[in-house]
Amino acid sequence: MTSRLLQAIALNTLLAILFSAALPQADLAPIAPASSGAWQCWPPSQANPCRHHLAGVTLLSANDGWAVGGMTGHGAILHWNGIAWSDVPNPANGSLTAVDMLSPHDAWAVGDQGDMLHWDGQTWTQHPPANTLRLASVSMIASDDVWAVGYVFWQRYWAVVVHWDGASWTDSTVAGVNQKLTAVDMLSAANGWAVGNQGTILRWDGNKWTPVASPLAASLKAVDMLSPTDGWAVGAEGAILHWNGVLWTQASSPTNADLTSLSMLSAADGWAAGSGGVLLHWDGAAWLVAPSPTTGGLLGIDVLPGGSGWAVGSGGTRLQWNGRAWTAPAGEAAVDNLRAVDMLTVNDGWAVGDAGAILHWNGLDWARVAGPATAALRGVHMLAANDGWAVGDAGATLHWDGASWAQIPTPTTKQLNAVAMLSASDGWAVGQEGVILHWDGQAWAVVAGPTTRHLFAIDMVTPIAGWAVGAQSTALQWDGSAWRELLPPAEDDLRALDMLSAFDGWSVGRRFTIAHWDAHRWTQVVNPSNLDLVGVRMLSPSDGWAVGNWVGANHFFHWNGSGWNEAPIPPSWTVAALDMVSATDGWAVGDNGALLRYITPPASVSFLPVIRR
Template sequence: MNAPTNPSRRNFFRQMASRFDPNAPAVAPWSLVPEVNAGDGDVLWSGWTGQGQVFVVGDEGRVLHFDSHPETQRLGWQLMDVPIRQPLHGIWGRSPNDLHAVGWMGCILHFDGKQWQSVQGGVVDNDQGRFTACTENTPLFAIDGNAAGEAWAVGDNGCVLHFDGTHWQPETSGITTNLRAVTCTPGGHVYAAGNDGSVIRRDEHGQWQVLDCPHSSGLHALLVLGEDELLLAGGRYFVDQGGFRGELLRYADGCFTPLTFDTPLPRLRALRAYKDGVLIVGDQGRLFYLKDNQLKQLECNTHHDLMDIIPLASGEALVVGDFGTVMTAAPEFVHALAPAATDETTSHWQIMPSATERQLWGITQTHDGTCYACGDAGTVLRLHHDVWEPLPAPSELPVHCLWSCPGSGLFAAGQEGRIFRFDGQHWQLHFDLHLDLTILALWGTAPDSIYAVGDEGLILHFDGLRWQRMPSGTTSALYSLWGLDDAHLLAVGDFGLVMRYNGDNWKDFNAGTEQFIYGIWGAALDDIHAVGLSGTLTHFDGQRWHAVPARVQDDLLAISGSTSGVFAVGTRGCALHLEHGSWQRETTPTSEGLRAVCATAEGTVYAVGDRGVILRRRAP
């Protein structure tokens, strides 16, 4: 399931009647970041930030690194050892331990958290001691990637390179003009742009298409506003005006439209979403803030050309450019690297009155739209008219999971391998394993096809007449169960274990991690997410599992999705929301552990956990 497009981005240029607020925080003055270890002759071209760290790349193979963690913060900005001396123009990655940088002479570098290594490019003729005129040495100017770990780099002569997670391979772009920008959309498209108004789009099948852009501007930047909506920036030289003039274009509904303003623009270099609008930088130290089709020039104490914008987790940003320039509007640079503390009153999540103080282990929405939660001491709660009310207890034992479909009644399972069925009035014992094994998850397709998994590799199947144990081939606990139909089921367990059922037998494969996996959910067979110990996040794209950068250290215990989005919850009140292909932490009004989450068909999301806590996140 693709993350929903942010409506505010889609409406940047539709809210023409809105007034620009000159007192908005986005117009704060920009100042130089102190003690940056860059010389006056250095051009800094681009940067990346994540998990409290910043990497900035520039001329002469320079890579500057700042780590805000307490044990390393005192070291300040550090110049990293890099195996080349060619200019580096772009950097992208999924974590500080998995970064890619591209630059002059086709150079591609990779950082594994310990050292930078040369991957390709920079081929030298040993006889002449000069760079060889070969395709591999085509200069690269930009790189971007997606949450699955794929990346694209673009450069001169229409060069496009694709990284599939392991290898770089050239792709046919269909053009020969120089490309200077590339960006990925949440829906799987990739756009690239460059000289003479060149714009190309890669579809989900890997084919590049040349878009008909009637404007001949040299394009340097792209910003995704929607799946097929872009903002493009650049400029071209005008003889009669004696210099470059910046241009902004909007692409929507298959058409390119220039945006015009009274303010004259220099050549524009970069665009980023910023504080409900767009931050724009360009030559001569010019910064602009665009919102609701109103353009405001920001106060900036430099005249050096500005090359790129690096968004920070706190909502602030860094701007880098010529003469070693690194700037921010944040009052304190180090604090801006971490997400700003959010007042609980602004949280999307609210605590609901609970009918128990028992630990809650599970929550589900049944076929008729009713939500149920379950927990210790036989606790089963039903949400009725926005109030959680207790049902009779099936037994005194903990209930870990619930499931229902039309005609089946409500099933509850948990400790000692017991499964109960509720007919609307009374609970009846439906199955007893007669073993001290806990059933941890239920799932089914019909009243005569229900599955259960649990401790020590336990897998059970109900065929409408009786429950039978299925051979699993594992002794690992199986914590969660997800399926598309009776021939496509997945169960997850210890050390990255994923058990896959094909309708005949269960086989195991690994989710690309050695951590315990506690929850799994998918929108389709090529879009499956799993979560687990120590912030583990991994995604299956139909071919392979890809580790996703963790923004939290909390254990993630459950995951659920619907048309409202995909959500994961865990210890210490942790809640994550998948937005535009990346996981974002959301503030919750509790520090209790959250054990289960349910994204309902209506868009409301519920999470339950320790001490009977129940949270609700209303649909936007």
């Protein structure tokens, strides 16, 4: 490798070590199980239950394929046997970005932490170098002829090209190419192409990689070659390029969406996929938009002649092509970010989130429920199975009557962050710029408050005892006649609140703020750190939970009456809220439709063997 690349790798490795050692330590007991229960991504019986992004997919046949992805510090590999997807163990150090297979016993997957994993028909094994190279794509010609491309960053991007000769990976990087390489496709040992940022195009002639002129400067995300005289590349803002054996030319595109993946079957049949769930089909004459069952970003696509194909993407999206239409198998379509959850019983609960998303738990499954809102919903509170409320952006308030959700007018257009109902005729909502609304059974009305700072949470104990918290450690109390401001317990935002009684409550927030209410004042009880807490739920004075995030990783803490102890959790997307039904059952929700369940005893989780049908 060049000296600059080696320096970049060393620098990235050092940063990774320092980064992993920088997790803030507060006044916490060592990590230990809170009880005999455990937090699990749900449902554990479903492939990829943590909804990790799937970035690449490859099919050898209608009954044999792989999909890869993951999240920070965790790689996900799924196998398709013609009937179902199943998780397969792997030793990846980070998210995987691409996969290619030559036979049922020979496949490679690469990732953004330098992962180079090989499948031998039984297991995935790591092959050196596993370093901080960011690998984005892999293409197999033969068992001893495999190419991967990517980049490394040191003051600027440096293209990376590596080659497998059957024994080891070696560097074949092109000097002077200071761009990310995002995709590679090899036709033969003497003919291959790679593409990347700023319209970068490289050609392999059997001896060396050479830059080739591009008709545009847009970032290119995928390339697929049918022959030495026929190939395609796609990229940002709907960019589509065609190779005719002499030069690359720009083709007409029916979309402005970023195109991230490409699968060409013939000169008259091909597919492209990208952001917003966009799917394009090539019919030999033009690229046309095809119906898509998702709005989630699609990151990988592979279609076989004869009508079998898959597209994968953000939040674990998996779309199947049957030769006539793309469909989202039950429970496998991407779900919007979830912002709040409220459980009535172990068999009845609700979660809400972005784009008006509403999910209902019936004791067996979470199911999408139609609602009238398109804006983000940020708070939900259920009084009974036939009486509940959700609030969100632009002053949205929705009411559940047991049959459907209906939008109820409000006197504000400000974002509402939380709702707390005491009865069908007494409830409160709070939001941005200190807005406070009261429900009297007939209408919502604005109630004067003492602050214009954002309010993020509210909890009511009785009609004359309630609390709200918000930005800059704002803490308000309701005494039955007016809201008054209390002495702040800290300096940072308070994001969540749960009151056991008028004499006992907890609030959590930014920089690991944990504050306790003792009937007289709020007092901070844990030293600050960089970890932000976003949710809290207390079951009793000796049993409660708080959840937070730091640089993309979740942290769950259990209160046992004397201290907060961190609990083990699976790698999942950022959690936004939690609610406990009992000491043995609870839920947390978050980005990309993340659903985590605390259950005693934990549900059985096992990896399935790779069985081809």
